[in-house]
Amino acid sequence: MGDKSWAGSVFRTTSGRVCGRRSVDGVIAVLGIPYAAAPFGPNRFRQPQPVVGWSASRDCTGFGPIAPQSAELPGSPVWRPGDEDILTANVWVQKQLGGGPLPVLFWIHGGAYTFGSSAQPDFDGTALARAGVVVVSCNYRVGFEGFGHVPGFPDNRGLLDQVAALRWVRENIAAFGGDPDNVTVAGHSAGAGSVACLMAMEQARGLFRRAITHSVPNAFFTVEVAAAIASRIAAEAGVAPTGDGLLSASPQELVTASDKVAGQCADDPVTAIQAYDPVVFQPVVDGDVLPVDPLCALAAGASRDVDLLVCHALEECWFLYEIGGVREVTSEPELVDFAKALRLPARLVPGYRALTPDAPVLDRYLALFGDATFGEYSSVLAEYHARAGGRAYLSRFARRRATPGGEARPWHTADIPFAFGNLDADGAAFLIGGIPDEQDRALSQRMLRAWADFAACGDPGWPSVTADATTVKVWAVPDDYLADDGTSDVRALWRGVPFDLLRR
Template identity: 55%
Template structure:
């Protein structure tokens, strides 16, 4: 057992069972429980303690209905959900680079306790790794109308939690051997979009100097759409869409109501864009702390002082299709409805047909949807950051394999076990197609090494983009292939059309 001293009190960690040089601490509070008087409010400082706090177990996860392999589920009554975890090979005064991980999950599920986010391997590369929980769903991203005589409840509370975790890192990470002046914030999916939002927020400025965004999702909400969601969720919960009504509903009641609203969109093909994969929550552009969506903010120079590493997978929506998260589109009439609901011009659909003339309607739909929501959006974030004066690296994960008689695609989330070096964990084998082989281990070593070098020096091993393009690192079981920027411009770009916001 090793003891470290934080501003709130001493904490004790234990040696990682996989690496004796790494100490692990779990469940350290970085802010107070966001319930009771603090519900729907900005995060507040954590209470201090006197004795040594044993940090052997992960803290409770944020309210959600999901149950993920190898990770704890939320239990109603769990309130101390704003905690973080640390993997460190260092000692006080070592000044090692720090990587802070923000998990994904469509802003409604997930946690820092997922086994694919174990920081042991990255810590073995000389990083102090931090993972954190933050408020999700309505608690973290629901719009709460102001109540007379009280302070307004801020939008984007989940992002404010992430900022509070980064402030904790700034103030306390030196005790664990980390350098508060060399912090990289990283995330995947909604976690990657959170990273992009943090880069655009004044409240996060100076808390990190590098950022990693894997499969950022095109899902910022407007103030109008956030207010509409509140009306729908309140109705499903049987309360008024006011502060008084919403605060009277328990966290479980709002989770259940959100699930009912989501299920309603799934069941109704005539409900518009939300029918296909109804993510009803997201950062509110124009809400508290986030004046504009990241794509617009980056192009105007926001976050240009932060070095950015972007990645996306080649077939993002294949995973969502495999787990039944998105609608099935198998006929031409449904494909036409999909294009109309998202205002996708026929020129884009024709361009995709030209790229894969033998593709089925469903394959075409998944390719277009994946690019619109993840692939092309990620690429445009990289391009906008470059255009705004930032240094940006772009990469693409294409590794496939045969898994138990069927191909496992380069789909959403498949890249993360490789970047963390957790490919041997049985809980991630569904994502990667079974136990890894030697080529998979070699790929994982290259990806963890690139993350570690980027966090330490800002150089993951390939040059940044320029105004006219540049190289794109291709992550595959072939060693270090490199592609051209223009080879990965989706038909959105080839048709000269803007990326449409759903």
């Protein structure tokens, strides 16, 4: 199985030996492995630098520190000022007694490019490892450290971190029993957006064979918008918006300043959409690290040799509304203003009203918002990839369930505990709408199996999208089913709508 050294739970990497921990079911987790040097001090705001090796076996039985952020997520570590060795990877593998190398699934966490980490409980790779996949996840720079515009330094440093982690996988995964030539890169939300960006980036070419994207956001900045936001953050931090000025601000000061600027967006947005969705960090289409927006890249066939599996949730924005992440809209004039802010065709507002005439304005607003930001963009991504000669599969998470507190909606993030097989993880009950039942567990096994099969051979188990037809696998309980997007009333409303990806 390649250059693998099993010595209990010790593995030999190019930087030195690492020692993981073994679970009762034989899955070994090797956590917090440095894949690049700490991106602070002389390395701050620069592309990731090589890690310094070690001689003794390194204890890798716990997750590494997370990137600077203010978020405190259930069951997850928090960032503390002074934490610097944040560029680490994690590996889960079932000990094998023979056979060939295993497919690799490389996970990129989401979090609006601003927060999150690979240590979130619903991202544990144990169940997937039991299904025959070597699972890898990584921390990368988020927020200003990873995506803030700094004159004289590269944009998209968080994406460059992900590339460095993928290079680490290519050089080291054989030691864990993985196949470096059969890597699937996967992600959700900002992680899915990162995957789409990697498909458009020359630096990532050849580092993965397949891609899985769950809820890809239609969210990118021009250099001009990124610079304007950075200037506001610099002013809030009391420094000049220059390379030297921003370097003089501590990571904590930039986290605090970024949060304040995001909080001001409702009344004073840099771009109109921020009045409704106050996210201040996105990948920057800089013409260098990210040469063009991913949709254009895929439409041009830039990654036609990469198999693509796309999923999105049926009611994405209900989650963001529930956690206070998006502005509330409850009147028809407000809904029209929202559509104008997104520069959507005027026909969409009455079109959604006609499809659901009895629905409150809030419901129609969240449906339109979710489709514009995630659902339609994800679907078009799969279609463009297929039309350009790539192989693409599309699925839609539609699982609903009655609960004592009301209906569990198929909203943003609800699909991830199902696909990872982590329905009982800390925080999962909120994401999936309560305690899982047997139908939920059966759905989870089906989704996990689809991921594992796609990573192994590029086929999740249903027909691919073609230039002429968009077949969709709909994840539901008690049973899944196939749908034809050619007969979808919602998708018909969007037909011909151009995606101005740089509107943000």
